[in-house]
Amino acid sequence: MPVNETLSQYSDWSYTTAVAVYVLAMIFFLVEQSFGRHGAAAAERTRTRQLVGAGAQAGSTVVGDGAEPPAAVRPARSRAERMGRTGLALTVLAAALHLAALVLRGLATSRVPWGNMYEYIMAITLFAVVTWIVMARKYPVRHLSAFVLLPVVILMFVGGTMLYAVAAPVQPALQSYWLVIHVVAAAVASGVFLIPGVASVLYLVRAAHDRDSGRFTRLAPKLPNADILDRIAYRTTVFAFPVFTFGVLCGAVWAEAAWGRFWGWDPKETVAFVSWVVYAAYLHSRATAGWRGTRAAAINVVGFVLTVFNLFFVNLVSVGLHSYAGVG
Structure with a gap:
């Protein structure tokens, strides 16, 4: 079947944009890694939040008519933490663009989009990013995302430049x-x-x-x-x-x-x-x-x-x- 050049071009644009957004996300994560509170400080902050939440629940009993249960008081997020959350949002956006590039490549060629090294690297890096997003949501390791995105960006750069292949049948x-x-x-x-x-x-x-x-x-x-x-x-x-x-x-x-x-x-x-x-x-x-x-x-x-x-x-x-x- 003939290759759809328009979809192929959109795929390439999505791929390039995804790499750029990954790099931007890395910058935000590096700020959080450098200036955020991690290790023992982060553990103490988590413990404080738990104690505050427990205190709010304990103090929510109605004492008199019309008494309002006090709202849970949450410690304000630091600027570094906000940068990290922004970095994670950018990573999700880049992963969506990454997925779009892979899907558009498949639609352009009317086959599965891992028929050469360029497409294969596109696929494995996407699976790596999705896995890390799940881990970052489950464990307190979001600030380490730059260490994961670095090899992803390197692989995608090599794949998109030295190993790039024009969309074609296998x-x-x-x-x-x-x-x-x-x-x-x-x-x-x-x-x-x-x-x-x-x-x-x-x-x-x-x-x-x-x-x-x-x-x-x-x-x-x-x-x-x-x-x-x-x-x-x-x-x-x-x-x-x-x-x-x-x-x-x-x-x-x-x-x-x-x-x-x-x-x-x-x-x-x-x-x-x-x-x-x-x-x-x-x-x-x-x-x-x-x-x-x-x-x-x-x-x-x-x-x-x-x-x-x-x-x-x-x-x-x-x-x-x-x-x-x-x-x-």
Whole structure:
């Protein structure tokens, strides 16, 4: 089918605008990270809010006729906190533009929008941002968003410049329903794996500072407790690992249908398998008392490095059966 050039152009504009809004959101998050109250100060502020709320509930009993229950008194938000909330709103806006770029690309080409490296990076970065928005709503880690958006912006910049591909139909070898199943599983897993990778790096920074207060004195005190970072890394990995496993298995089935074998030690297959083993080792070590904490976080960081290595080096440098695809 012919490509709809108008929708393709709108997709490119949405992509570029999303990157710009992500960068703007990063600035707001950096202000909150630099000047906001985090760590022990944030914990004390949360405790104060809880006590104030409890006091308001206790004092809401009607004492006399016409008595009004006192309204809950909330501490005023600081300027840095307001900047952080604005940054999160901008991130949601950028994610909406990001999603629009992906959907418009698919409509322009009349196929799933992850048929080349540019589109694949667009997909995995979107999944990473959506996962982080959920984590930022669930845990007190919004001020760390710049650390997550930085690799997202870098990946999108590289994808939109050096790896950009004009909207076009995919090659005949990729015209299979497995492109929908296998690649979307790999994209979801790769995108979600970005979150535990960043969280584990920050965990190592926080743990090093907790052991020796003279290390990372500028950054570590503003990080959440190591337990929170560990929980984020573990729960996102627990979600992504089964999806990644499903993607690997689907890839083997597709390989048998396309190339007549389930496994051939192709560079892409080999690195994906090593990554799978590393993440399995992380989950096992996280469940083992003697390997929790720093050791488990280090293993998770290795898994994330392998994921990035598989995305760029194996796709762009090595020669194998996956080289023609340019996707996961």
